[in-house]
Amino acid sequence: xxxxxxxxxxxxxxxxxxxxNCTYTDSSSTYLYWYKQEPGAGLQLLTYIFSNMDxxxxxxxxxxxxxxxxxLSLRIADTQTGxxxxxxxxxxxxxQNFVFGPGTxxxxxx
Amino acid sequence: xxxxxxxxxxxxxxxxxxxxxxxxQDMNHEYMYxxxxxxxxxxxxxxxxxxxxxxxxxEVPDGYNVSRLKKQNFLLGLESAxxxxxxxxxxxxxxxxxxYEQYFGPGTxxxxx
Numbered sequence: 001x002x003x004x005x006x007x008x009x010x011x012x013x014x015x016x017x018x019x020x021n022c023t024y025t026d027s028s029s030t031y032l033y034w035y036k037q038e039p040g041a042g043l044q045l046l047t048y049i050f051s052n053m054d055x056x057x058x059x060x061x062x063x064x065x066x067x068x069x070x071x072l073s074l075r076i077a078d079t080q081t082g083x084x085x086x087x088x089x090x091x092x093x094x095x096q097n098f099v100f101g102p103g104t105x106x107x108x109x110x
Numbered sequence: 111x112x113x114x115x116x117x118x119x120x121x122x123x124x125x126x127x128x129x130x131x132x133x134x135q136d137m138n139h140e141y142m143y144x145x146x147x148x149x150x151x152x153x154x155x156x157x158x159x160x161x162x163x164x165x166x167x168x169e170v171p172d173g174y175n176v177s178r179l180k181k182q183n184f185l186l187g188l189e190s191a192x193x194x195x196x197x198x199x200x201x202x203x204x205x206x207x208x209x210y211e212q213y214f215g216p217g218t219x220x221x222x223x
Contacts, residue, residue, distance in 0.1 A: 008150065031210060042114075042200055042214030043153075050209075088152060095210030096141065096160055097168070102152040 002026040004101035006089055011107045018076040020104045022089030025070065029091040032065060034074045037086045037103070046074070046087075076106075084108045112136055116201050116215040123191045123222045131186040131218050133201030141204045142184040143168075143212065144176060146197040153200065159184055160206075191222045 003025045012018045024032070030051050035043040049056045049063045049072075056063045062075040076083055089101040117132045133142065140161050145153040145168075155168030159178040173195060175187045184203075188195060198219050202212040 004152075033209075033211075040217075042216050043202075043212075044214070045211050048209045048211065092210060095204070095206060096158065098143070098155065098212065100145075100153040102150055 002029075002091065002093075002099045004089055004091055004099050006087075006101040006104045008102060009105050009107070011109060012079050013109050014079060014081060016079055018074075018079045018083070018106055018108075020074045020076075020087050020089075020106065022072040022074075022101055023070055024072065024089070024091045024099070024101075026091060026093060026099070027070065028093045029070075031092045031095060032063075032072050033088075033090040033092075033098075034061075034063065034072075035088040035090060035100075037088065039085075043088060079106075079108050081108045081110065114201055114203055114213050114215040116199075116218050118218060119216065120219050121221070123188075123220065125192060125222060127191050128187070128189050129191065129220075130188075131199055131201075131220075133184045133186070133203075133215060135182055135184075135201075135203040135213070137203060137205070137213065138181070139203035139213070140181075140206045141210075142178065143202045143204075144174070144184065144186045145200045145202065146170065146195075147200060147217075148197050156186065156199075191220075193222045196220060196222045 086103040144156040157176040201215040
């Protein structure tokens, strides 16, 4: 079945850029998402990209998609302590069934 | 506009007991989902629904049942709880237009002893 993989931990210094990576196996994925989960809360959508796009920028967030390698990345510029959270990559072929990665715990050090 | 709400927030069950988790959304979304979240495993889809009166199995449906009698509600039932069902349960809803963005509830922490 489909699978989504992410590294589990990332630490960066405040003010640096963070890059969170994700790989997926379903070549039919149409929608790819990045969600953020803060402690004790549900997931919130950060951004998404359609599979026919290579890049999407939204303020401090940049998403890059390499469809050939099935690789998705999320770059957070000027990382702040408030960005400390778990970040989930997810993919969907048809908007009905979603597959989530295990999440990357981002720690921002002062 | 409350978004997605879940009831209860916490619950402790003994093995063999039953319970129902309630999810409600006020965004008129067609799709609703139940996930469980376990450490290091991300979210796994239990069951989902693409409309009132319809349900479908996800990745880990065993031991759970669901019902969608009203568009705004999606119920998750555990008929005979087992310790392996100790987890955090999230409900989500989405529309079938645009990006299919999922809106998540705050979660229910269930412990089965």
